[in-house]
Amino acid sequence: MKAVNFQSAKFLISAPSLKQCPPERGAEVAFAGRSNAGKSSAINKLTNNSKLVRTSKTPGATQLINFFTLQNSDELRLVDLPGYGYAKVSQEVKNRWQLHLSQYLHGRQSLRGVVILMDIRQPLQDLDITMIDWAVQSQMQVHALLTKSDKLSGGAAKSTLFKIQNEFKKAGLDDLVTVQTFSAHSGDGVDQLARQVSTWLLSDNE
Ligand SMILES: Nc1nc2c(ncn2[C@@H]2O[C@H](COP(=O)(O)OP(=O)(O)O)[C@@H](O)[C@H]2O)c(=O)[nH]1
Ligand SMILES: [Mg+2]
Secondary structure (H helix, E strand, C coil), X not given: CCCCCHHHCEXXXXXXXXXXXXXXXXXXXXXEEECCCCHHHHHHHXXXXXXXXXXXXXXXCCCCEEEEEECCEEEEEEEEXXXXXXXXXXXXXXXXXXXXXXXXXXXXXXXXXXXXXXXXCCCCCHHHXXXXXXXXXXXXXXXXXXXXXXXXXXXXXXXXXXXHHHHHHHCXXXXXXXXXXXXXXXXXXHHHHHHXXXXXXHCCCC
């Protein structure tokens, strides 16, 4: 299979709203998750670039949609969506994020799939379920990462994986939603993530 060279990732632009996003040509894959779920660490691990996205000690500080090009092509993009669920912001700011995220997930023509990151110790919280619902309402593919798998023993990580897979199956979502364990620290699941994102980006979806 052809694979995308993720090490080629370069910052393109930060958009404060859907209107300011780059043109919807080509293909992109977005990363979403509660703040502190490990999104920046995962993108940096995937791209083998520890400086691409800032891993932050002040989660929720940004609410920009960040775009990165791959292979020096504007038409192949990774997208870092604003983290959600950060407690210390006002309800008004939370509502605005939710509106932007739902508009992006519903309206973005070039979006091929969404990676949703959840800490393996606290998966499927309310806002995660909301995000997954928005995606599947638009028949959007979701790949869930159970992050920080190094925090659990191998056996406990596996059993959480099976449990979450089973939840999606029970909900009738197993054709749209896939799940894996991931750790930016141990490297667990990095190749699997790269394969999934490559498949999405390189699929002919006109
Ligand atoms: N143990 C462990 N900690 C991680 C991992 N990934 C991220 N973290 C930590 O979790 C915190 C949040 O990570 P960050 O990538 O900034 O999360 P973001 O807010 O979702 O972008 C940081 O303290 C990271 O060092 C991982 O795979 N394993
Ligand atoms: Mg971050």
